[in-house]
Amino acid sequence: MGLLLASGLNALAADKPDSEDLIAQGKYLATAADCGACHTSPDRGAPMAGGYAIHSPLGDIFASNITPSKVSGIGDYSEQDFARAVRDGINKQGQHLYPAMPYTSYSRITDADIHALYAYFMHGVQPVDTPAPQTHLPFPFNIRASMALWNRLFAGNTPFTPTPGVSDDINRGDYLVNALEHCDTCHTPRNALMGQDNGKALSGGSLGSWYAPNITPDRNSGIGDWSDADLTQYLMTGHVSGKAQAAGPMAEAIEHSLQYLSDADIRAMVAYLRQIPAVDTGATRPRDGYGQPSASELSLRGQTDNIDAGWQVFSGSCANCHQADGQGNRFYPSLFHNSATGADRPDNLIATILYGVHRNVNGEEIAMPAFGPQAHFSERLSDQQIADVSNYVLKNYGNPQLSVSADRVRVIREGGDKPLLAKITSPASLLIAAIILLLIVVLLVVLITKKRRQHGAK
Ligand code: HEC
Ligand code: HEC
Ligand code: HEC
Known part of the structure; x- marks a missing residue:
């Protein structure tokens, strides 16, 4: 089992503490765990120096400086302090971390992998003495001790041990999906107190504006109709023609982490995801199974009465790339057979229009412009215009049972539905x-x- 987790290598490296190999292994693990995505500021911040703001429904939470700086980073952490922060969510000062740091998944990281990660952070990362900004959440969430109560209820996994009787690939995949890559923190639904509902693991979770869909093997609600090759290609590149493209937080996971994983690790995750329990969340058709080319855009051209407001936006802002019939071309995806337009909720379609698509894979930049507040080269669309064009796209190319109101667009623009926990911060509640x-x-x-x-x- 040691070699299975690639951790067995550590046993060998242990005689030569912090050898180059151990540091390189720690670097790979840090990439697989995507530490840099949160701990590096996107505005060309120094690696692991913190400053990235995670927008939680409760307010912004800043990721810490985790360079080996003794002034502002974790330079004075022992390996034990490090293990406690990563797996239990408690820093050296004994303060409880907010679960924006995914320690609930990392609690399953093995001792051997913690050892390699520690070697990398101490010797493979440049120290940076600039402190990261402080987090200020409203009462009662500013009382970090309240996280201790939350942890009692929702955290507390033990380090991963392989399940007997299943293949090495499936065990390795389990470890990657639920510990290092923490797919579960996004794709598993949460209850009113923001704890993961593990009885419905990986069956879909809201992240605010974006929605991480059901990725269990259910045929209609999940990804049961994807081939192994589709899933492999999606995880490595974020693009499968006639199926799905990765935008938002999934694009980030692919850009910073998944594209760098070994073929064997991708294969292991695919093997694992194939055999988890299928969860039926009520869809009657696969997300990528809706729609066909539509001549509607062309037939509405030249019309002067009752002009469809959604057609107008589509014609002006979308058709030049996705084509008049929604079929796309070599560079731009089709809007039918597209999991963002065939889902049973419109969140990812709305978020794609608001925030665009940005993904850097294999040195190639894939981009759709944003039409929301960050729009630079395209016009800024209003909530009503986004609702209109969404309805036009859904009716002609996607799931026609959905309809989008300007109000729904406003909610997505403001960061999505607030969970019960966040709603109770008003004094009246x-x-x-x-x-x-x-x-x-x-x-x-x-x-x-x-x-x-x-x-x-x-
Ligand atoms: C999804 C975002 C995210 C990822 C991924 C992430 N972290 Fe964090 N981490 C945070 C946030 C946010 C904080 C600060 C939490 C707080 O203030 O309560 C934090 C805090 C920490 C701390 C405590 C530092 C201190 O002294 O306060 C350590 C150590 C740490 N992270 C290490 C890691 C390592 C190692 C990895 C990868 C294995 C990692 N983090 C991945 C978001 C993340
Ligand atoms: C930070 C949150 C986050 C993490 C971590 C994450 N995902 Fe996702 N995932 C999403 C979101 C959001 C989408 C929808 C993206 C879109 O439609 O543009 C998505 C989409 C997907 C899809 C495509 C589903 C479809 O029908 O389009 C698959 C497959 C997937 N994720 C698998 C994974 C796996 C496997 C992991 C771990 C290796 C993972 N994700 C980690 C947020 C996340
Ligand atoms: C400049 C070209 C361009 C324009 C204009 C454009 N798109 Fe896109 N669109 C793209 C690209 C590129 C992608 C991502 C392809 C990939 O990920 O491989 C994309 C992806 C999408 C997706 C799938 C996103 C996901 O998360 O799965 C949808 C839906 C979409 N566009 C809808 C629209 C709509 C609606 C408009 C008009 C408001 C629009 N696009 C305008 C280029 C464009």
Whole structure:
């Protein structure tokens, strides 16, 4: 099993502490775990020096400087301190980290891999003495100790151990998907207290503006109709013609992490995803199974009465790339047989129009312009215009059962539906917050007494 996790290599490297090999292995693991995506500021920030703001429904959370600087980074962390921060979400000062740092998944990282990661962060990363900005969340979330209660309920995985009786590939895939690559933090739904609902693992989760779809093997709701080759190509490049393209947070995962993984690791993830329990989330047709070319754009040209407002936007802002019939071409994808237009919710279609597509893969830049607030080269579309063009696209090329209101576009523009936890920050709802906190405390007491009893029984 040692070699299976590539961690067995560490046993050999252990005689030669922090050898080049161990540091290189730690670097690969840091890429697979995508540490740099959050801990490096996108405006040409120094690697791992922090500053990237993670927009949570509760407010911005800044990723820390995790360079080996003794002033502003983690230069004085021992390997044990490092393991505690990465796996348990507790920093050297004993403060609880917010789960924007995906320690709930990283808790499954093996000791051997923590050892290699530590060697890389201490000896493979340049120290940077500039401190990262501070995070200020509203009450009661500024009380970091409240995370201790949350952890009791939702965190606390133990390091990964292979499941007996399944192939090495599937075990390696399990480790990559649920520990290092933390696919689950985005693709698994969350409950009202923002804990992962692992009974429905990987069956789809909202990330605010974007929606990470169901990737279980269910034929209609998930990706059961994708071939192994489709899935492999998507994870390596973010593009499968006539199926799906990766934008938003998925594009980031591919750009910073997945494109650098070895073929064997991609194969392992595909093998694992093929055999997880299928979860039916109610779709009646696969997301990539909707629509066909439509001549509607052409037939509406020249019309002077009752001009379709969505057609107008489509004609002016979309058809030049995606073509009048929505078929696209060698460079631009079709809008039918496209998982963003055939999904059972319009979130990713709206978010794509607002924020565009940006993906740098194999040195090639794939870009669709944004039509929202960050639009540079294209016109800024209003909520109503985006609703109109979405409805036009859905009706002609996508899932015609959906319709989009300007109000829905506004919600997506403002970062998506707020979970219950975030809604309770208004002063009027503090009472509810207090009751929920009280409930958590009660639960906690029950849990602790249970633990005590178990210990007592020993
Ligand atoms: C999805 C974003 C994200 C990823 C991926 C991520 N982190 Fe973090 N990390 C954060 C955020 C945000 C914080 C600060 C949390 C807070 O302030 O409570 C943090 C805090 C930390 C800290 C605590 C630093 C301190 O002294 O406060 C360490 C150590 C750390 N991360 C290491 C890592 C390592 C190693 C990886 C990769 C294995 C990683 N992180 C991946 C977002 C991320
Ligand atoms: C930071 C959040 C995030 C992480 C981490 C993440 N995903 Fe995604 N994923 C998304 C979002 C959002 C989409 C939708 C992208 C779009 O439609 O442009 C997506 C789309 C997908 C799709 C395409 C589904 C479809 O029907 O279009 C697959 C397959 C997928 N992800 C697999 C994975 C796997 C496997 C991992 C881990 C290796 C992973 N994702 C990690 C957010 C994430
Ligand atoms: C300048 C060319 C261009 C224009 C204009 C353009 N797109 Fe795109 N579109 C692209 C490219 C490039 C992609 C991504 C291809 C890839 O990922 O491989 C894309 C992807 C998409 C996707 C799939 C996104 C996903 O997450 O799966 C949708 C839906 C889409 N465009 C709709 C639109 C709509 C609606 C408009 C008009 C408001 C529009 N596009 C205008 C070039 C364009």
